[in-house]
Amino acid sequence: MKNDIILAGVGGQGILSIAAAIGLAAVNSNLYIKQSEVHGMSQRGGDVQSHLRISDKPIASDLIPAGKADMIISVEPMEGLRYLPFLAQTGWLVTNVTPFNNIPDYPNIDDILSKIKAVKNHIAIDADAIAKEAGSTKASNIVMLGAASLFLDIPFEKIEEGIRQLFGRKGDDVVQLNLKALRLGREFSEKNK
Amino acid sequence: MNNNKLLLLGDEAIAQGAIDGGLSGIYAYPGTPSTEIMEYVQASKQAAELNIHRQWSANEKTAMEAAIGMSYAGKRAMVCFKHVGLNVAADAFINASITGVNGGLIVVSADDPSMHSSQNEQDSRFYGKFSMIPILEPSNQQEAYDMAYFGFELSERLNVPVLMRITTRMAHSRAGVQRRESRPQNELRLPSDPRQFVLLPSIARKNYKKLLVSQTAMELESEKSAYNQMIEGTDKSLGIITTGIAYNYLIENFPDHKCPHPVLKICQYPIPRKQVTELYNSCSKLLILEEGYPLVEEMIKGFLNIGKTIHGRLDGTLPRDGELNPNIVAKALGLTVTEGEPVPEVVKNRPPSLCQGCGHRDVYEDLNEALKEYGTGRVFSDIGCYTLGALPPYNAINSCVDMGASITMAKGAADAGLVPAVAVIGDSTFTHSGMTGLLDAVVENSPITVIISDNSTTGMTGGQHSSATGRIVEICKGIGVHPDHIRVVTPLKKNHEENVKIIKEELAYNGVSVIIPQRECIQTFARRKKAEKKETNE
Ligand code: SF4
Numbered sequence: 138m139k140n141d142i143i144l145a146g147v148g149g150q151g152i153l154s155i156a157a158a159i160g161l162a163a164v165n166s167n168l169y170i171k172q173s174e175v176h177g178m179s180q181r182g183g184d185v186q187s188h189l190r191i192s193d194k195p196i197a198s199d200l201i202p203a204g205k206a207d208m209i210i211s212v213e214p215m216e217g218l219r220y221l222p223f224l225a226q227t228g229w230l231v232t233n234v235t236p237f238n239n240i241p242d243y244p245n246i247d248d249i250l251s252k253i254k255a256v257k258n259h260i261a262i263d264a265d266a267i268a269k270e271a272g273s274t275k276a277s278n279i280v281m282l283g284a285a286s287l288f289l290d291i292p293f294e295k296i297e298e299g300i301r302q303l304f305g306r307k308g309d310d311v312v313q314l315n316l317k318a319l320r321l322g323r324e325f326s327e328k329n330k
Numbered sequence: 331m332n333n334n335k336l337l338l339l340g341d342e343a344i345a346q347g348a349i350d351g352g353l354s355g356i357y358a359y360p361g362t363p364s365t366e367i368m369e370y371v372q373a374s375k376q377a378a379e380l381n382i383h384r385q386w387s388a389n390e391k392t393a394m395e396a397a398i399g400m401s402y403a404g405k406r407a408m409v410c411f412k413h414v415g416l417n418v419a420a421d422a423f424i425n426a427s428i429t430g431v432n433g434g435l436i437v438v439s440a441d442d443p444s445m446h447s448s449q450n451e452q453d454s455r456f457y458g459k460f461s462m463i464p465i466l467e468p469s470n471q472q473e474a475y476d477m478a479y480f481g482f483e484l485s486e487r488l489n490v491p492v493l494m495r496i497t498t499r500m501a502h503s504r505a506g507v508q509r510r511e512s513r514p515q516n517e518l519r520l521p522s523d524p525r526q527f528v529l530l531p532s533i534a535r536k537n538y539k540k541l542l543v544s545q546t547a548m549e550l551e552s553e554k555s556a557y558n559q560m561i562e563g564t565d566k567s568l569g570i571i572t573t574g575i576a577y578n579y580l581i582e583n584f585p586d587h588k589c590p591h592p593v594l595k596i597c598q599y600p601i602p603r604k605q606v607t608e609l610y611n612s613c614s615k616l617l618i619l620e621e622g623y624p625l626v627e628e629m630i631k632g633f634l635n636i637g638k639t640i641h642g643r644l645d646g647t648l649p650r651d652g653e654l655n656p657n658i659v660a661k662a663l664g665l666t667v668t669e670g671e672p673v674p675e676v677v678k679n680r681p682p683s684l685c686q687g688c689g690h691r692d693v694y695e696d697l698n699e700a701l702k703e704y705g706t707g708r709v710f711s712d713i714g715c716y717t718l719g720a721l722p723p724y725n726a727i728n729s730c731v732d733m734g735a736s737i738t739m740a741k742g743a744a745d746a747g748l749v750p751a752v753a754v755i756g757d758s759t760f761t762h763s764g765m766t767g768l769l770d771a772v773v774e775n776s777p778i779t780v781i782i783s784d785n786s787t788t789g790m791t792g793g794q795h796s797s798a799t800g801r802i803v804e805i806c807k808g809i810g811v812h813p814d815h816i817r818v819v820t821p822l823k824k825n826h827e828e829n830v831k832i833i834k835e836e837l838a839y840n841g842v843s844v845i846i847p848q849r850e851c852i853q854t855f856a857r858r859k860k861a862e863k864k865e866t867n868e
Pocket residue numbers: 181683684685687688689690715785789790851852853854
């Protein structure tokens with residue numbers, strides 16, 4: 138098996154937490170993993186992406202070749218579209234629909250949504266609203282992880298375990314909130330796949 | 331615990347490898363993509379228990395020199411910075427190959443091909459070659475760990491510093507790393523030759539000859555190094571040489587990672603002449619895959635130059651600039667290249683920008699207003715978050731050349747008659763390399779206005795300790811700026827009128843003025859408050 142994932146968003150939106158949770162789940166499942174991150178200047182509110190590769194065989198490149206990604210997980214709708222050249226024909230675009238609007242010329246959201254709908258396999262989810270339901274809009278990235286988890290070759294329990302590990306230090310309340318966010322995201326995908 | 335694989339960034343693997351390899355001190359100045367090496371050692375409990383020295387230095391040169399001093403005392407030292415930082419450290423770095431080492435010395439320079447977060451993409455391997463020392467260039471995180479672990483020993487054995495060169499993807503990509511048994515630190519021990527570190531011409535000449543003689547030993551080390559590997563392939567119409575992570579991009583393109591062509595994977599320099607010659611003789615032509623400049627390509631074209639075709643960055647088989655990736659390599663090999671859908675036109679650029687509420691924003695609003703009557707084109711900036719003032723909506727600055735250049739450039743422009751000339755520099759950059767420029771300006775009483783936008787941290791790289799915190803006014807006084815023209819202000823909306831007035835006064839003054847807008851970076855402020863809250867709760 139292999140899961141090649143592009144994580145997309147805006148600097149400061151927490152895509153690295155998603156990567157860390159999947160990474161922990163992969164390690165706990167004895168899989169190989171490579172994950173490249175973005176640091177430095179682009180973190181100041183610019184677009185950021187992380188390449189996350191999981192496989193049961195050794196992984197060569199830290200970067201995913203164009204046209205070969207199995208999934209794009211985007212915490213922001215326009216950013217998901219930015220990495221379409223990476224997505225395989227059979228790949229899934231799993232994206233939040235709530236825009237992060239920090240530029241003067243942010244496009245019309247309907248234009249963006251229609252482009253997302255044009256992608257053959259897509260999940261468009263209002264992660265912010267669902268995160269609020271779970272208890273905090275801060276958990277919207279974990280909602281996205283839940284929505285994406287349906288397309289990962291990792292058992293859901295392993296991802297829950299990853300969440301517990303990742304947020305364990307912050308106390309049980311935070312863990313429970315994120316587990317709820319994760320499950321709500323997962324349910325959304327199951328219903329809307 | 332040593333049996334568990336750790337999931338580490340390349341940078342972190344280097345740090346852990348150094349700690350396990352008997353490190354006694356790490357010296358560094360933050361710079362993307364090198365910053366996480368020092369941060370990892372600072373956060374490491376093991377490093378704390380071992381009492382490893384791990385404080386940020388004022389700049390790369392002071393870091394390099396302190397590391398040489400630690401080596402002189404017999405202990406193992408590491409110094410880390412980004413590629414342009416090596417320019418700052420170059421004086422000491424080049425001479426360190428002449429002094430040689432006592433305790434092992436590893437210099438890590440992190441290159442940034444494609445300039446993700448840099449002003450050029452220079453290739454540090456040229457400095458290693460220039461300095462005539464071995465270079466280690468890991469192809470994966472495990473090698474990064476191993477090279478840091480064993481690099482000290484190589485350095486001690488050859489009696490020279492070892493340069494470790496990584497590129498952005500190596501630095502900032504995570505993978506599993508197997509640790510080794512921790513090795514104890516060296517005992518304090520003076521150099522056996524008491525004059526080794528004295529580079530008076532007569533001694534330097536002797537040391538330099540020794541360095542030249544040891545080139546053969548370095549080459550032999552490379553030829554038998556496990557980091558350099560010849561990988562068999564049946565299709566000898568082409569032989570491929572890769573360096574560092576380029577190997578990964580190559581084999582990504584083949585099922586089961588088996589390349590049909592013979593491949594020489596180079597991760598230790600000087601380039602192993604024996605293996606290169608062997609590959610050259612057995613294949614009809616060569617393709618060179620390396621990140622950065624065409625260093626290996628130029629050398630092979632040069633020293634063999636007996637006619638066979640060498641493909642690479644120089645003949646356009648690969649782009650001359652930018653980092654490599656699997657698709658670029660596939661194209662170079664003539665393989666079919668996959669591609670997804672194009673980026674839809676609705677997607678707009680999202681450039682980085684100053685955080686909402688950042689004090690630099692207020693500084694630029696004040697400055698732009700104060701400069702209105704003089705027109706644009708007079709503001710020389712430096713390197714930090716505030717460089718983003720070059721972009722809309724501020725369009726406030728007209729230069730960004732290197733660390734510390736703002737004050738000296740403003741002085742040069744003032745010398746040319748551009749008065750008033752303004753320099754904008756951050757507090758960390760000011761102590762990095764702005765202070766000496768300010769002294770030049772004071773000596774000549776140059777008509778410049780220096781704005782030290784003091785956020786009490788090194789903001790751009792994520793908020794590291796800045797050597798200047800709490801000391802800027804005293805430093806400026808000490809350098810000789812007249813106290814009446816050192817003006818401390820608070821960059822907040824409500825102070826706009828007053829701050830504009832102060833800037834205007836100083837612009838009109840015919841001498842050196844320093845204005846210090848002082849307000850902590852909101853990112854470090856928020857983190858500090860959170861930590862304080864946690865402490866009081868516990
Ligand atoms: S990180 Fe700090 S200094 Fe940099 S833009 Fe943000 S608030 Fe300003």
